[in-house]
Amino acid sequence: MPAGLYPNTQRVLGAGTRLGNWLRAHGQDDLARQLRSAGGKITGNEAAGLYAMQVVIRRLRPLNLDDRTSQERLTFLTNELRIAVHDRFEQLELLPFKRH
Numbered sequence: 001m002p003a004g005l006y007p008n009t010q011r012v013l014g015a016g017t018r019l020g021n022w023l024r025a026h027g028q029d030d031l032a033r034q035l036r037s038a039g040g041k042i043t044g045n046e047a048a049g050l051y052a053m054q055v056v057i058r059r060l061r062p063l064n065l066d067d068r069t070s071q072e073r074l075t076f077l078t079n080e081l082r083i084a085v086h087d088r089f090e091q092l093e094l095l096p097f098k099r100h
Helices: 007-025 029-044 046-060 068-092
Strands: none
Touching: 007 029, 007 046, 007 068, 029 046, 046 068
């Protein structure tokens, strides 16, 4: 992670990286790419990157996996990212972010 980032921004990037790696390992390459792209935006324009992360989180909602253990892991990682993004949204006083 780039040096000098706010700790909660680093938390968002870390959660995004973990989820992206997991998605890639489970054949969800497009969503993993979208997360990487959103993470890249955060370092240049944090607000735009956070909004991009929010879009990817919404796209993850309908994703259902046949394996219960994999579905639970996906839910955990997605929630981790959602919470980190929400916290950073609040700190930056950006437009409301809905938790679902």
